[in-house]
Amino acid sequence: MNPETLMNILIATIAAGTPLVYAALGELIVEKSGVLNLGVEGMMLVGAISGFITMAKTGSLLLAVSAGMLAGALMAMVFGVLTLSLMANQVASGLALTIFGAGLSAFMGINYTSVALEGVPELHIPLLSQLPVIGPLLFSYDILIYCSFLLLGGVLWFLYRSRPGLILKAIGENPKSGHALGYSVLRIRYLAVLFGGAMAGLGGVYLAVAYTPMWVEGMVAGRGWVSLALVVFATWRPLRVMIGAYLFGGVTILQFHIQGFGIEIPAQFLSMLPYLATILVLVIISRDQHLIRLNSPASLGLTFHPEKNQ
Amino acid sequence: MKNMWIKSMLGLFTWVCVMAGFTFSVHAADPLKVGFVYVSPIGDAGWTYQHDLGRLAMEKNLSGKVTSKFIESVPEGAEAERVIRDLAKSGHKLIFTTSFGYMNPTIKVAKVFPKTIFEHSTGYKQSRNVGTYMCRFYEGRYLTGIVAGKMTKSNKLGYVAAFPIPEVIRGINAFCLGAKSVNPDIEIKVIWVNSWFDPGKEREASEALIDQGVDVLTHHTDSTAPTMTAEEKGVYSIGYHSDMSKYGANAHLTATTHVWDSYYTRIAQEVLAGTWKSEAVWGGINDGMIALAPMSKSIPADVVAMVKEKEKAIADGSFHPFSGPIQKQDGTEVIPAGKQLTDKDLLGMNYYVQGVLGSIPK
Structure with missing residues (x-):
């Protein structure tokens, strides 16, 4: 394998992992607030088609991203009303959201199958992108990938360095105490759920507008579920979520290179490998029972209503 | 009074029945209703798109004599059976089902509607009122192989493939023999993506091939992603199903396309005339079912001429793409010089010829 090929694999890895980074970091915030939204796949799909249609109609990436985020947030709002205000079961509502999203996105995309987009141009940062090795590896992506780096920084700062982040985590641990302290549990959870929806939508937009760039029914292809798994297996820690996402992307890309090199591993086994490798590695790096208990939100998936839980 | 009311209602009912019968008899003399069942949306390139072009051509050629209706995105399996049944029930006397997975549903529905004629694409089960049809893609693959062999500089050709079945393997081998000639x-x-239609995977596989030095790319999958990737990366591509040149103005050299215009017209004519018989049709260039998309300007004139000449030779039967001597990867001879593989050999092909790297996934 020559260095150039290796470089190409690494660059492709980052791109393949980016939709997972968005969706999983969004879901991480949701789960930290104590809500389990299994509808990531559905929100990604609706975000993807909304972004795709906007991009095809207007050609503006900014509008496409906004539309995708808005669509994801609207989907999340449906989930929020059901589970937070009406206190429906979160697992069932999340599953319903995924099924609904799959159908809705397919319906919205009827006239957009096999429409091709230009894609998003890579942003070569002057000077920096000309550095050997580091240049192409760090400074030659499209803007949405840079934004995902910013998102990681933002989430890290929010959770570990800011007061609102502290409140969010407290509510995820024990909503009753939060409520007793005078915080509006429902409002904070609504905001977290909406943020998660917007990020899932953004992940979908990246997939449909920059990565493929094409719309196909069901194109998210399980990435929403992988994002959910990433959050759990990374024990609710943003940096590990990111590592897991790139690992998944890397193995996805690598399987095609392995075939091209003529290494004799069955293609079906290779197709399975990204899932297996990601979960295995994350389980191994996060196997400290004490840390798992410390990081997992204690009230995850439990309904809470201020009037009922007095 | 009440009695009167009932009588007049009865009279009205009888009248409606008579009128309905009358309209029905008028309809019987109406054009032949032809139904099409598609596995994916029509879109603007690909398998279903080509079939729909065939449908439109049939309508145009037999205008006034046929009407047609299509149902798209029908999943293979139980849902397909319902759709086919509905078409048959609503008076469609000729029904084309255009995907392999419709085979059993078609056969099943055909038993219930013995007066309706069914034509199933790519399957192998026929019955008294079910015919099958498919086309000899390998003839087109061989010709595009010639183009690829002449246009490559790195001598590495890439093939994004869906599933390791004889149909796909035959295409890879034909492409290889054409290029080697x-x-x-x-x-x-070859990279297998284990999917007929997955632009994401097709793109990733194309990128991997290009990274490994491939400079002419072709595919046996359904999306335009390989052509688009080739365009982005500045290498050549050869399309499949449809002319994909609008997805790769510089990259796209030509494409192996399948054309159903004359076939659908002919079958509808036979049904109209009452001469239709259940057949297993496997048509190629000769029958107008396989054609190459227009050649790109970047192909030198002598190469174009060479391809045209071979195309003519295949059409008139003087040349067969699988003519000996052909060797398998390990050098064992499949067929000696002067002989050709039979259709039975072709249908069961499960080995790579010399020149294809890697091995077929088991």
């Missing part, structure tokens, strides 16, 4: 040094790298 003009450039003995070429090698073919």
